[in-house]
Amino acid sequence: MTDTPIVIAGAGPTGLMLACELGLAGIDVLVLERLPQPRTVESRAGALHIRTMEMLDQRGLLDGFLERGRPLRDVHFSGLGLDLSDMATRFPYALFLLQAEVERLLEERAAQLGVRLRRDAEVTGFSQDETGVTVELADGSSVRADYLVGCDGGRSTVRGLAGIAFPGTSATMTTMLGDVELAEPPAADIFQERREHGRFSVLSYGPDWYRVLTNEFDHVAGRDEPVTLETLRKSLLKIAGTDYGMHSPRWLSRHGDAARQADRYRVGRVLLAGDAAHIHFPAGGQGMNTGMQDAVNLGWKLAAVVRGQAPDLLLDTYQAERHPVAARVLHNTRAQTALWRVDDHTSALREVLGDLIGIDEVRLRLAGMISATDTRYPMEGTDDLLGRRMPDLDLEHGRVHELLHRARAIVLDLGGLPPLAAVVTGWADRVELVRACPAEGSGLGADAVLIRPDGHVAWVTRVGEQPDLDALRAALTTWLGPAGPHGEQVRHGPALPPMQNPD
Ligand SMILES: Cc1cc2nc3c(=O)[nH]c(=O)nc-3n(C[C@H](O)[C@H](O)[C@H](O)COP(=O)(O)OP(=O)(O)OC[C@H]3O[C@@H](n4cnc5c(N)ncnc54)[C@H](O)[C@@H]3O)c2cc1C
Numbered sequence: 001m002t003d004t005p006i007v008i009a010g011a012g013p014t015g016l017m018l019a020c021e022l023g024l025a026g027i028d029v030l031v032l033e034r035l036p037q038p039r040t041v042e043s044r045a046g047a048l049h050i051r052t053m054e055m056l057d058q059r060g061l062l063d064g065f066l067e068r069g070r071p072l073r074d075v076h077f078s079g080l081g082l083d084l085s086d087m088a089t090r091f092p093y094a095l096f097l098l099q100a101e102v103e104r105l106l107e108e109r110a111a112q113l114g115v116r117l118r119r120d121a122e123v124t125g126f127s128q129d130e131t132g133v134t135v136e137l138a139d140g141s142s143v144r145a146d147y148l149v150g151c152d153g154g155r156s157t158v159r160g161l162a163g164i165a166f167p168g169t170s171a172t173m174t175t176m177l178g179d180v181e182l183a184e185p186p187a188a189d190i191f192q193e194r195r196e197h198g199r200f201s202v203l204s205y206g207p208d209w210y211r212v213l214t215n216e217f218d219h220v221a222g223r224d225e226p227v228t229l230e231t232l233r234k235s236l237l238k239i240a241g242t243d244y245g246m247h248s249p250r251w252l253s254r255h256g257d258a259a260r261q262a263d264r265y266r267v268g269r270v271l272l273a274g275d276a277a278h279i280h281f282p283a284g285g286q287g288m289n290t291g292m293q294d295a296v297n298l299g300w301k302l303a304a305v306v307r308g309q310a311p312d313l314l315l316d317t318y319q320a321e322r323h324p325v326a327a328r329v330l331h332n333t334r335a336q337t338a339l340w341r342v343d344d345h346t347s348a349l350r351e352v353l354g355d356l357i358g359i360d361e362v363r364l365r366l367a368g369m370i371s372a373t374d375t376r377y378p379m380e381g382t383d384d385l386l387g388r389r390m391p392d393l394d395l396e397h398g399r400v401h402e403l404l405h406r407a408r409a410i411v412l413d414l415g416g417l418p419p420l421a422a423v424v425t426g427w428a429d430r431v432e433l434v435r436a437c438p439a440e441g442s443g444l445g446a447d448a449v450l451i452r453p454d455g456h457v458a459w460v461t462r463v464g465e466q467p468d469l470d471a472l473r474a475a476l477t478t479w480l481g482p483a484g485p486h487g488e489q490v491r492h493g494p495a496l497p498p499m500q501n502p503d
Pocket of ligand 1: 009010011012013014015032033034035044045046047099121122123124151152153154156157158177255273274275276282284285286287288289290291
């Protein structure tokens with residue numbers, strides 16, 4: 001008998017998002033966080049991307065984030081702007097919102113869902129057997145769980161103890177960062193330039209504070225070398241020729257462009273997510289977003305397994321789906337930092353790419369990659385919708401994302417297909433059959449789809465086609481486990497009322 005089904009190590013954005021997903025599924029979860037207090041001064045990430053916003057919207061949580069954030073029309077690829085305003089989404093922008101605020105909102109939500117968060121609780125060891133994992137803490141106590149998820153950041157203790165290798169590429173440059181006040185700031189809110197001795201950015205983060213970043217390509221500093229206001233000033237003076245009257249630092253830090261990824265995301269009952277599974281240079285602001293998206297992929301699977309509905313094998317699909325996504329992120333950040341170099345050849349390459357970005361198809365391809373709207377998981381079948389995120393169609397009553405507020409799988413019948421009910425009945429405790437009509441002008445070209453709890457399409461029947469019910473049964477079995485002896489449960493629109501927002 002275990003103390004709790006799931007222990008999560010780390011209350012960063014990944015661990016908290018995972019805790020929210022599990023809490024929503026009614027699973028008892030314990031989060032162990034080394035820090036005694038939430039991080040407030042150090043706020044690494046500064047933006048939510050489209051797919052992350054869509055995922056929060058799927059849970060009815062986005063309004064609280066939108067209220068506190070500021071929309072940004074562009075994201076960038078290596079500093080080359082990518083206009084998002086014509087992206088196919090309800091949220092065609094990035095949301096400027098500090099990581100500390102994201103963590104605060106998620107922590108509040110987790111508390112509402114009954115998640116237990118223990119601070120000042122550092123995980124120092126674990127051992128696992130067929131029935132569970134015993135997690136050891138620095139204070140000498142231990143907790144027994146069915147599964148342990150290491151969301152404990154780039155230097156993950158869980159990853160190390162699990163013996164999971166972390167291959168990749170080492171740092172080739174040095175970045176210094178300061179959240180500071182400026183007596184003479186540049187006129188633009190976002191000012192970035194490449195000059196002879198490196199690259200620098202000055203980003204307006206609030207009424208009177210700025211994030212200043214310098215990138216030097218001629219040396220690699222140790223990550224733990226201290227940064228002072230004077231070292232940052234010296235670097236900025238060398239590259240930009242001015243320090244913009246920098247003073248009153250809130251946070252100073254240094255990082256490189258090492259890009260590494262866990263070779264396995266799972267060893268038995270121990271899994272990794274977020275920075276514990278992948279690190280890379282924060283180019284394009286993808287790290288926090290990728291971690292939160294890992295959590296949404298993993299949460300419903302873990303819930304189904306600990307409830308005994310789905311076999312443990314379902315957890316292997318987490319690595320199969322998410323490892324390639326992060327590998328691609330590592331790849332694109334390497335390309336972005338390579339393009340920052342300040343030699344003439346790189347300048348020529350940037351000009352060519354800048355020109356190509358003028359072509360809508362190229363811009364949208366890169367924007368889809370940074371925003372993660374192009375994520376597609378491998379699925380049986382050839383239909384282009386399979387594995388992709390379900391578009392948030394307007395329905396006659398409500399819209400599709402509202403159907404996912406409770407994180408249950410949905411068979412959405414848009415074409416009035418009576419045979420679906422007889423199939424779905426076997427999974428009635430795990431999937432809802434929703435009969436709805438698309439609003440006028442809101443077409444998908446499909447009569448029915450199976451939408452997983454994370455919003456990805458796992459079965460589709462196109463308009464006018466005979467539905468392949470065997471394929472639907474197979475998809476339900478793959479994603480939700482074998483059928484049970486349950487009665488039919490059909491919901492007709494209107495959609496569910498939205499969940500309460502974090503505050
Ligand atoms: C300068 C900078 C800018 C960035 N900008 C962006 C951006 O704009 N967009 C973006 O998406 N990403 C950005 N990132 C990346 C982003 O900050 C990380 O990807 C994100 O923090 C990862 O979240 P996480 O929850 O996986 O890990 P973390 O945020 O590192 O959280 C891990 C948590 O685990 C705790 N912990 C560690 N060890 C233990 C242990 N043994 N026991 C218990 N608890 C433990 C830690 O205290 C921490 O709270 C940026 C990073 C940097 C450095």
